[in-house]
Amino acid sequence: MSNVPADLRYTKDHEWIRVAADGTATIGITDHAQAALGDVTFIDLPKTGKTFATGAVFGAVESVKAASDLYSPVACEILEANGALNDTPDLVNREPYGGAWMIKVKVTNPAELAGLLDAAGYAATL
Amino acid sequence: MxxxxxxxxxxxxxxxxxxxxxxxxxxxxxxxxxxxxxxxxxxxxxxxxxxxSHMGEARVRGRDAAAFLDRIMTNDMASIRPGMARYTVMCQPDGGCVDDLIVYRFSETEFLICLNASNAAKDIAWMRSLIGPFKVEVLDECAxxxxxxxxxxxxxxxxxxxxxxxxxxxxxxxxxxxxxxxxxxxxxxxxxxxxxxxxxxxxxxxxxxxxxxxxxxxxxxxxxxxxxxxxxxxxxxxANYPLYGHEISERISPIQAGLGWTVKFGKDEFVGREALRRQAEGGPASSVILFSLDDRRIARPGAPVYVGDILVGEVLSGTHSPTLNKPIGTALIAAGFAGSGELTVDIRGNRLPLRIAVEPFVK
Incomplete structure (x- = not known):
């Protein structure tokens, strides 16, 4: 079974989101997603300052098997993309909730966060 | 399915x-x-x-087995010695590929043919439809x-x-x-x-x-x-081996796929010969190239290929090459552009230059 940490929020598209007290959030893909993709070879991430609407494609993950779009869980502005993934994309397979975070963002409308799945809700979709 | x-x-x-x-x-x-x-x-x-084990098998046997196979296959079948096998293509009259196969010769009158899984039933029906006067039987041994x-x-x-x-x-x-x-x-x-x-x-x-x-x-x-x-x-x-449905198909002939070496125009009449000869002499309308990308993005099947703003082809196969640690693939490119040094592929809005490979990446 895949790992679904209790302290994160999730989307049905297999992104996780970790919300900080200052209104910023960190976003990545779940253990289930990395396992389904297989060996990850590249992650296309956006530049700092770009803004995305809820559900918009903010990037893509390439594995040997397929390319999968990444969807913004909430409306947000990019504060930072994880540069480490350029050189070590396979971090996504090894540390999906840790070293392989993908973007840090400013959440445009914090009220949106309440609409995300909690761990039990996400686990129920798997 | x-x-x-x-x-x-x-x-x-x-x-x-x-x-x-x-x-x-x-x-x-x-x-x-x-x-x-x-x-x-x-x-x-x-x-x-x-x-x-998903691959199919058909046994072809009878007095005319070799002559029959020479009629339906592009490669030379009669010269296969017992105990040897040969790669060949089986073509439609228009030169498109019914399948690519390996033919194993057991004796003067008996052959076993390895068929692609997705084509096995089609291949057996195709072969049987062409038996005509040949003294031969085609046995389905897939199971x-x-x-x-x-x-x-x-x-x-x-x-x-x-x-x-x-x-x-x-x-x-x-x-x-x-x-x-x-x-x-x-x-x-x-x-x-x-x-x-x-x-x-x-x-x-x-x-x-x-x-x-x-x-x-x-x-x-x-x-x-x-x-x-x-x-x-x-x-x-x-290794630049074709996969049916990608580099060869009913719309991509062996001449287009760079498999001209499997087409033996010197032998007697075979299905597809005229169409293939025209392509070989006049040049086909499009042909398959092997490429790598100096990037990490993989060009997937269907990705459009351009020279400048002219759409000149599409990707047929694409994956990550662990040997090169780079994306590799094949593409079908319109005549006149297949040797171009200016081919680019569009991957999610990024135009990346295709680097044409003249040899397989492993040999």
């Missing part, structure tokens, strides 16, 4: 080995066990064992055979632990019939679809699990791993 996928005789073993099973060509097949890249590297450095591919530089050493067949005397595209891991009636050929050394083993379906288990056990100390269709695809693409 809407029906329930078929299962090979090794299905239970795949589940036990933790394979990820996916539908492929009407079959439920292992795409990977531990990881595509790891399995790929194992085949290049040691050995991998693939279940390719009778399982197939294993043991591929990699250590394949011969590992297979030698499981059989007393004189493997060293089997030439490339040669084969021998005998016992492997206690199963009699196995056909062992020095062929493969990976670009590494190795063998393909045709074996009675009922013996498949026993043989696969024995090979995995004997090979484990030498680095043998079970390998799935994911690695099979990246291995074959590095």
């Amino acid at each position: 809407s029906e329930t996928p078929a299962r090979t005789p090794l299905h239970a073993l795949h589940v036990e080995l933790g394979a990820r099973l996916v539908p492929f060509a009407g079959w439920e097949m292992p795409v990977q066990y531990t990881g595509i890249i790891e399995e790929h590297q194992a085949v290049r450095k040691a050995a991998g064992l693939f279940d390719v 009778a055979w399982a197939q294993l591919a043991l591929q990699g530089p250590l394949a011969e050493r590992i297979l030698g632990l499981a059989t007393s067949l004189p493997l060293g005397t089997i030439k490339r595209f040669g084969f021998a019939v005998g016992e492997v891991a206690g199963a009699s009636g196995c056909v062992v050929s020095r062929t493969g679809y990976t670009g590494s050394a190795g063998f393909e083993i045709y074996l009675p379906a009922a013996s498949a699990t026993q043989v696969a288990r024995t090979l995995l056990e004997l090979g484990k100390p030498h680095g043998l791993v079970p390998a799935g269709l994911g690695a099979r695809d990246s291995l074959r693409l590095e």
